[in-house]
Amino acid sequence: MPKVLTAPAMSRCIGCYACMLACARLNYASFSPRHAALQIRTQGGLQGRLVADICRACREPACAAACPTGALRARQGGGVLLDDKECIGCRACVGACPLQVIYWSEASRTPIVCRHCGLCVRYCPHDCLAMEDVGATVEVADAE
């Protein structure tokens, strides 16, 4: 059953960044939280709210549509899969993402896209993030 990353309880977030560090560490071999496919940030400083900029797992992803080589393909359940070998580093996907949540790796010259792997969820101490089962909803939506 396909799952996608969601951020249903960001009001609990303390801003520890363990999720970003996990994604960067385990998916991109980077020590840098900027090298993560999700970004936690504040709105209005620490007096404001903490928010998560995450891939919302579009079922007809504009990033994949913009990809000239087919390196980005729609993923079952939503979102995309990246084939590094096919990527030419044009950054069309970065510009195409309507939520601007595709980041760029200077190190690999490829986009940083969410794999909906759930590693960030595993390192969230307050269950702000969750993996949501989308199998059924995708089918219903597709039928409309």
Added chain:
Amino acid sequence: MLNETYVRVLDVNLSTGRVRALRREDLFAYLGGAGLATALLREYARPDLDALAPEQPIVLAIGPLSTIYPAVTKAVAMFRSPLNGELGESHAGGRLALAMRYAGYDALVIHGRAARPTYLYVDSEQVLLKRADAVWGLDAEEAGRVLRDLEPGRGHRSIMRIGPAGERLVRYALVNCETYRHFGRLGLGAVFGSKLLKGIYISGDCDFRIPDVRGYNRVYTEIYERIVKTDAMQKYHDLGTPSNVMPLHELGALPTRNLQAVRFEGAPEICGEAFAEHDLMRKVACAGCPIGCIHIALLRRQFGTEHEYSWTGISYDHELVYSLGSLLGIASREGILRLIDKVAQKGLDAIATGVTLAWATEAAERGLIDPGEMGVRPAFGDAAGYEAAIEAIVAGQSELAQQLALGATVAAQRYGGEDFALALGGNPVAGYHTGYANVLGQLVGARHSHVDNGGYSLDQKPRELSDEEIVDGLIAEEQERNALNSLAICMFARKVYDRTTVLAALGAIGIHWSEDEWVALGQRIYREKAALKESFGFRYRELTAPARFFEAPTPRGRLDPACLERMLALFNERLDAIKAS
């Protein structure tokens, strides 16, 4: 610098605008943090000049584990203190460590004096001196908001700034870091002010590759799980440090009304449990720490009829509840929150402010000073009076206000009342009157702080300790903490970062150290800090404690000045041996 064998130091001269990025292989053996800052302060500081002379440096340093391991979140500041004239050292959390890490600097050294109000902009590609005329005079919150709106990098940047107290050179002014964290102690804010430096923006997007993902992830996850899934840090997350208030009150160790009492009848009103039940709004964390010890209370203020309210989120901790609460006889949580808000906006160290106001209140009661000349007569328990007094001190419109801006110790030298000015080694004391180890620890600690060597904890051992156990215990603890502070690990996580864990964490990122090397580093920093203090004129053999520390009973009875003197003599023997080694 991650994956390298040097530290990268940014040297900024505010007078000339010259900027240099230095690779210092010779300083790598200090690891970073307090060790690196000690070495850089020794290199740049001018013992022959006043603490506020333009030539004096501000050193900021992080360590090799910063941000990339859980709870390694501190940045260390070192400077010559304008409050006591000697070693200034203060640590702050927030996002500064993260921002320095990814800007690509292990340390910043800022010296000289800008020609006009300025803020320093640092990212991974450029260093700029920007005009701060328009934010000069703004309080710490508004200055932070303006810089946040002007500059990029939300979530990954640090914005340090001073308030009016720093601009006006109040000797215990602080530097605010991300609203809720501070370089609080020993007057770094006045050093910023003396350089016309309103603030520092740091951000960056350096990418560092992980050489051994599996090994690093294994150690990271072990530490993460000990922090999150065991009760090792439960105290800090649950009620936070104000959980100390009731136990200290019950023990008879909570300084109250300028340490004229050690139990506070208002403690149940202002303890951690009461704040959590009535006022706690949320908790937040420093970047890279899954604990979330920063407790934010809702301060709701009515400003008009028809239910008109303003609100502010106020960060509270034990030291603030003590210094702006029990020490001033304030039994109202709202009163304490209002005072915390006031010192935060003005940019003042809460402990030093509380100690100074407590001294002034008692000095006025005894007829030594007339606070009426500041237009306010604060009395113990009068939060509104203290708010007005803080305004008056920062405004500095009267001679008394100007003296109080120099701190309780200096004011007492001028007006009398030195016996009840609650500072040790020139630094206003923390909120624990537990016994000899606490007093001695703050006297001989490098930054005269309770967290130098945890004396308050030694005092609470089940049995009374001998002189040797106290002196040797304080020295050993401070040396271990020196090494931990060279990694800038949050002291709240010190029990998680035992030696085995620290060495494993270093090893997993390619820094292979032995336990002997670790121990030697702590000893080396200890020696070098002592030498630095002495170069600033500090004299270990001339240390004394004000009489009030002996008059107020501790849980083990009154302290005897002769006993403390004996311990100081023993300490000096030990220090001589350390220096000779």
